[in-house]
Amino acid sequence: MTRTAHQSFDPGLLIIPAFALLILLFVIPLAWFFVGVFAEEEGVSAVMHRFIDVLSAPGIVNALITTNWISAMVTALTLVIGYPIAYYLANNTGWRFALVLFCIIVPYFTSVIVRTYSWMVLLGRNGTINQALLSLGVIDAPLPLLYNKMGVLIGMTYVLLPYMVLTLYATMRGIDSNLVRAAYGLGASPVYTFRKVYFPLSLHGVVSGSLIVFILAIGFFITPALMGGPSDVMIAMLIERAVEITLDWTSAAIMSVALLAMTLVLYVIYYRVTDVRRMMGA
Amino acid sequence: MAQQEVQAAPSHHATDGLGTVSLQRVTKRYGEEAVVDDISIDIRSGEFFSLLGPSGSGKTTTLMMIAGFANVDGGRILVDGVDITTRSPQARGFGMVFQNYAIFPHLNVFENVAFPLRARGAPEADIKRRVGDALALVRLERFADRFSRQLSGGQQQRVAIARAIVFEPRVVLMDEPLGALDKNLRYDMQVEIKEIQRQLGMTVVYVTHDQEEAMNMSDRIGVMNRGRIEQVATPGEMYERPVNTFIGRFLGEANLIEGTLQDVSSAGAILRISHGLVLNAPSASTDLAGKKVHLFIRPERISVSAPPADAARPGTNSVAGQVRRRSFLGNVNRYAVTVGAAEITVDIQNTGGPGFEVGDDVALTWAVADSLVLGS
Numbered sequence: 001m002t003r004t005a006h007q008s009f010d011p012g013l014l015i016i017p018a019f020a021l022l023i024l025l026f027v028i029p030l031a032w033f034f035v036g037v038f039a040e041e042e043g044v045s046a047v048m049h050r051f052i053d054v055l056s057a058p059g060i061v062n063a064l065i066t067t068n069w070i071s072a073m074v075t076a077l078t079l080v081i082g083y084p085i086a087y088y089l090a091n092n093t094g095w096r097f098a099l100v101l102f103c104i105i106v107p108y109f110t111s112v113i114v115r116t117y118s119w120m121v122l123l124g125r126n127g128t129i130n131q132a133l134l135s136l137g138v139i140d141a142p143l144p145l146l147y148n149k150m151g152v153l154i155g156m157t158y159v160l161l162p163y164m165v166l167t168l169y170a171t172m173r174g175i176d177s178n179l180v181r182a183a184y185g186l187g188a189s190p191v192y193t194f195r196k197v198y199f200p201l202s203l204h205g206v207v208s209g210s211l212i213v214f215i216l217a218i219g220f221f222i223t224p225a226l227m228g229g230p231s232d233v234m235i236a237m238l239i240e241r242a243v244e245i246t247l248d249w250t251s252a253a254i255m256s257v258a259l260l261a262m263t264l265v266l267y268v269i270y271y272r273v274t275d276v277r278r279m280m281g282a
Numbered sequence: 283m284a285q286q287e288v289q290a291a292p293s294h295h296a297t298d299g300l301g302t303v304s305l306q307r308v309t310k311r312y313g314e315e316a317v318v319d320d321i322s323i324d325i326r327s328g329e330f331f332s333l334l335g336p337s338g339s340g341k342t343t344t345l346m347m348i349a350g351f352a353n354v355d356g357g358r359i360l361v362d363g364v365d366i367t368t369r370s371p372q373a374r375g376f377g378m379v380f381q382n383y384a385i386f387p388h389l390n391v392f393e394n395v396a397f398p399l400r401a402r403g404a405p406e407a408d409i410k411r412r413v414g415d416a417l418a419l420v421r422l423e424r425f426a427d428r429f430s431r432q433l434s435g436g437q438q439q440r441v442a443i444a445r446a447i448v449f450e451p452r453v454v455l456m457d458e459p460l461g462a463l464d465k466n467l468r469y470d471m472q473v474e475i476k477e478i479q480r481q482l483g484m485t486v487v488y489v490t491h492d493q494e495e496a497m498n499m500s501d502r503i504g505v506m507n508r509g510r511i512e513q514v515a516t517p518g519e520m521y522e523r524p525v526n527t528f529i530g531r532f533l534g535e536a537n538l539i540e541g542t543l544q545d546v547s548s549a550g551a552i553l554r555i556s557h558g559l560v561l562n563a564p565s566a567s568t569d570l571a572g573k574k575v576h577l578f579i580r581p582e583r584i585s586v587s588a589p590p591a592d593a594a595r596p597g598t599n600s601v602a603g604q605v606r607r608r609s610f611l612g613n614v615n616r617y618a619v620t621v622g623a624a625e626i627t628v629d630i631q632n633t634g635g636p637g638f639e640v641g642d643d644v645a646l647t648w649a650v651a652d653s654l655v656l657g658s
Contacts, residue, residue: 184372
């Protein structure tokens, strides 16, 4: 390659393979699916009718409510559990930091199915936890930890926790430790400093992490399918059922559009939040 | 600073005798190494005291121990006679100005300055009044709603100062507060900080590596080097009578002419330097007789004239030399003159004359009383 060729090389070209992959494997099949399904309907108004019919069917409304409720709960749980872990990571170095980070990241590399089955072993009626509690005499009858909302929440919180921790950690690492020191030096107690300085400065991470976890949670399929009960039907499970069992591809497409729309709205919010953070110079 | 703003400032504890800080044999170790080694300083009420030293001298560590951010490994720190060595930083009640301002980015100027008051649970009306006063003092009244990212470096520095004084602490600690500002702004801020300190009468402990800054602002300076205090003195005293060669070199320009000290008496001494040359030296400790010492003399205390050198009159030195270099510094001409094997720097006020050229033979003259014998 000549010198001029080197100079005229546009680094923007490097993104082309990624774009091509995305379009080939994601945009085209999705468009194919939607076009194929909706082309069978007669005209736009018919499609609109199908939309209203499908999205107002009681089963689907229930699934949407359940999906949002479970996602919100999981988001709250990952936040409550993840915040102290991220704080610990951001304020420790050396082997303690490495150990905690290892414990957070390694499960991340394991298949979701494997992790979910592991939880089922732990949580089942005759699972490890119930047997331990029974033999200790803490409880008289096994606790219902599996095949209900509790099971779904435990499983999903576990799977999504690393996303929350790592997002919070990234924000917390960016907090200037001099600001905390300044607050102490100016007479603020540790609690006051946390409430008025540290937490507000970590708020971007809280919002970003919550949005990421929520976005991932609303599309969850494996964990609620394996660990939930009959009433814990999430929207992704209905889509799968429509495609695989009832072969009602139109309903599947409509539910997919609804899910995609929700995700995009949340993504826009996420984008705005991170944009604001850039504006704040944090 | 305008007169009216001066009067708007709170000035209630100018001379109440409080705000003394006493370091007694304070030591800080990191592993085996003592980064602050057995230092004792008594800082007076209302004094502007600077800790001056090169980086790694332990000055910032000393300030952090006073502030409570670094543990004291030996010795005690007293404030107004009360031992605070083991108190938490927030219980010490100092005002603090940090190196990179440490302005809270999520709070506006008003809330930043109000922070120490809110942390102490001050009533809202009180907060309004005091923040208003503090902002007036640093001339930032019109910037109360701004955020730090909307302020210049000098303005951020003013916010940091207002925040440190708003709760009227007896003692304010400042850690290289002007380090990030450019030179002209630095000088203005030095004057401004000094003015605020004079009005409020608080004690200031100020850390800097900039000797001009320390000399300009301080009532007294403590020069630190390798974890020890080398000298504590007023700027004038330290400049005129450094206790050792380190201080002499560190504060301003200095000639340190090496030689062997002889004939030490109460009237004076003789310094034998290279090439059989002999200089008159002031009286010194008899312990130094026969030893290698340095004769300390400031470049501006030496005069240059055309040769020949006068026969040395008592009380003066007059030696022949040759100009090796000439640097034009604007207000002064700086000559490097070789005398024997020694090179002596001389600053001559630029009064418009032609001066001397490189290669000229000259005579250097100075009063013995302006020089000082410093042990090696």
